[in-house]
Amino acid sequence: MNDTILTIIGNTTADVELRYTQNGKPVASGTIASTPRTFDRQANEWKDGDALFMRFSIWGPAAEQAAGSLSKGTRVIATGRLKQRSFQDKDGQNRTVIELDVDEIGPSL
Template sequence: MNETMVCAVGRVATQPVYREMASGPSARFRLAVTARYWDREKNMWTDGHTNFFTVWANRQLATNTAASLTVGEPVIVQGRLKVRTDVREGQSWTSADIDAVAIGHDLAWGTSAFRRRGKPETAPAPAQPEPNWETTQEGSSSPMDAPAQQPPEAAVLT
């Protein structure tokens, strides 16, 4: 499958919008990407044209995006470029979306503290006695008739 993968470096233009969908979490925000060039006449860097992309994040990336990004922060977004053209009410419009694979802060502009998200806590299953899988003892007709042996504490996994 041929897909157009892009890496865009810009700033968060809108606060991420987080939604719980039937297919899982989803988040979107607008990314402003401004070209910069060296102006020889002015002898300084100058801002060029600004492109705006709608960045879409899904599943865990959506949750982390909503919790980590705010307007104005410099970010790097990698993902699949999707360009759509549509006509509504007689007006033609084009949108450029990025289906994000990875999003991170641009450390050229500041520092960031990474925190790994833990797995959600699940209640442990109630302990059940270990069945005795050993051969039958003398006088016993079935392995289940034999008394269950408890494993040593060091062998119990938690």
């Protein structure tokens, strides 16, 4: 099965969170908010579409670098693979989420 590769540009919604697995491997996670904009020729102005909130995680040394340099509101560009994960929430309900397993992330200039 082929991975679905995605590149997203947006703003971090909070400081990137860093934690370590039981094996000591660093992993950072956060959320990127991306809002599409289109130009309305009749109104002669830009209009925002509905925001997409994409959870992401990044592993290894890049996780420590991301957590140390990306804070709330930072405009970023990230590329990685979409992953689907299923789990049971605290109420015992089955949930499925789609997250971005990031290969590269950094400030969008």
